[in-house]
Amino acid sequence: MLEIEFHDREKEIREIMRILNSRPDLITFVYGPINSGKSSLMDEVVRKLPDDYVVFFIDLRAHVVTNIDEFYDVLFSYEIGLKRKITKSSDVISSILSSTVKFYSGFPLPENLISKVLKKDKPKNAFTYIFSILQELKSKDKIPVIILDELQVIGDLKINGLLIYELFNFFVTITKRHHLAHVFAITSDSLFIEKVFNEAMLHGRCRYLLVDDFDYNTTKEFLKKYGFSQEESELTWNYFGGKPVYLVEAIKNKDRLKEFCEEQLKLRVSQVLDAIYEIEENKKLFNSVIDLLKSLIDNEKIRYKKIDEALRFCVRKNILFLEPVNRIVKPQSQLDLLAIRDVLNERNSTSP
Ligand SMILES: Nc1ncnc2c1ncn2[C@@H]1O[C@H](COP(=O)(O)OP(=O)(O)OP(=O)(O)O)[C@@H](O)[C@H]1O
């Protein structure tokens, strides 16, 4: 079976390692277009970390979190393979220290502490427990790292107010105030990142790390490793730009590359058509969406002034990617740009 190796990201890895080698001060938001390789990058970083780092990975990707219990289920791991009976958090630390594992999916929580730590209306209890784990790890010269993937999943969850605020507060406490742990929050939801960006409580307390699709040269080098000719490589770039997920698929479909490219475009055109015909009845929104898409045809990216309904719609439908730091809007991928072009052409040819 064809094994595809992790490619490049040297600059991003260097930047993250630089952060991890200094005192935790800020929360790091890792953001970028969908499928740009954010999660893979963080996995690679974790693989490279020396043994004094202990990573807690909170993966909200595959979870629907609609209440606090479901959130706790992702935040904690209840079975930690502990042989001894554990009654306090310091025993959890001894277990972590004596283990060769340096990666945990969730914070280990012994069964007999569950009812004490996890209260339905008091997420603070859970944060206090995590705080004590981090503090004890730090006192034993370990460096805790918390990675949350797809944090926006809990963006609207309310437990006496929005849980996300409680969580942000906690992160500020463990980074800026106590320097206990590194915190990385990954998201591909650009409307969420935009909200975070404008959130007063986070000003001066976080940094933003953009993980974009590969650039032209990186894409070429990647494809070359798998025997792509100059021509095959150009064709792939013209359809998919440097979007890793498509490049991987193109590699797998190298023997029918042109066909594969066309299939993917056809699929994306159909999805974009579905999205925009959903709002056909709302003439005002529909026309603004068409105008917005038209403006992107000639310009690779545009600077936005404010996020109006049309822009919000296209971003929510993952047709456009919004980058609040540089106030830029662009198609989610080269394939989206091609699809937008086709959709607008099709409209022109079917309009009376
Ligand atoms: N640096 C890389 N080298 C090789 N393949 C990569 C790389 N980055 C990503 N990929 C491929 O692209 C796929 C998608 O990447 P990944 O899931 O990391 O993107 P993401 O930005 O986290 O996506 P999402 O927006 O859905 O969260 C991976 O499963 C992998 O096959």
Ligand SMILES: [Mg+2]
């Ligand atoms: Mg991801």
